[in-house]
Amino acid sequence: AQTVTQSQPEMSVQEAETVTLSCTYDTSESDYYLFWYKQPPSRQMILVIRQEAYKQQNATENRFSVNFQKAAKSFSLKISDSQLGDAAMYFCAYRSPGIGNQFYFGTGTSLTVIP
Amino acid sequence: EAGVTQFPSHSVIEKGQTVTLRCDPISGHDNLYWYRRVMGKEIKFLLHFVKESKQDESGMPNNRFLAERTGGTYSTLKVQPAELEDSGVYFCASSQVTGLVDLEKLFFGSGTQLSVL
Numbered sequence: 050a051q052t053v054t055q056s057q058p059e060m061s062v063q064e065a066e067t068v069t070l071s072c073t074y075d076t077s078e079s080d081y082y083l084f085w086y087k088q089p090p091s092r093q094m095i096l097v098i099r100q101e102a103y104k105q106q107n108a109t110e111n112r113f114s115v116n117f118q119k120a121a122k123s124f125s126l127k128i129s130d131s132q133l134g135d136a137a138m139y140f141c142a143y144r145s146p147g148i149g150n151q152f153y154f155g156t157g158t159s160l161t162v163i164p
Numbered sequence: 165e166a167g168v169t170q171f172p173s174h175s176v177i178e179k180g181q182t183v184t185l186r187c188d189p190i191s192g193h194d195n196l197y198w199y200r201r202v203m204g205k206e207i208k209f210l211l212h213f214v215k216e217s218k219q220d221e222s223g224m225p226n227n228r229f230l231a232e233r234t235g236g237t238y239s240t241l242k243v244q245p246a247e248l249e250d251s252g253v254y255f256c257a258s259s260q261v262t263g264l265v266d267l268e269k270l271f272f273g274s275g276t277q278l279s280v281l
Contacts, residue, residue, distance in 0.1 A: 093167060094272035140207060149195060149219055151209035
């Protein structure tokens, strides 16, 4: 079974600075999807960014970008110009191709943004 | 457009009692998923509905858990009798079947925090 590991239970960043959240995974599949989800306190979990394993180019969404290292099975999230609204629990997730396949999530990283 | 809604947001019950969690997916979404996060651990898959049919229930912990999706609309997850280890946050998510996996986007609810004392 696939596993996803987030080794940083908590992280903090100064407002306007950059922070990187780490994620590693284990799989024997060659094709898959990776995701970062964000859950603000008492709010819905929302998709931040996704990466298709067959794409070598790292995904970018505004201030959010990933460093996808397929050989190393690493998928880190970089948040640039951190804002107070970025404070949340961040979950890294893996999914095999195919409608309905389950997500495998990590344990989450709680990000605090310091004003 | 309303998102995925879950009710209640919090539930505190005693061991041995019964609790029913409800999820209303986004209207028109055929796929409905239940996930659970035990404190400090990863979010784990429980089961997947396509319309009213259980597509995959491999993640259900044991037979104390019963999920239904009447008429392919809202879903309920009943825990009977509840045990201490059932405490956690139960998430529901939904998506539309597009036939193109690249386009399947999941929408999550805010979760139900279940505390079993």
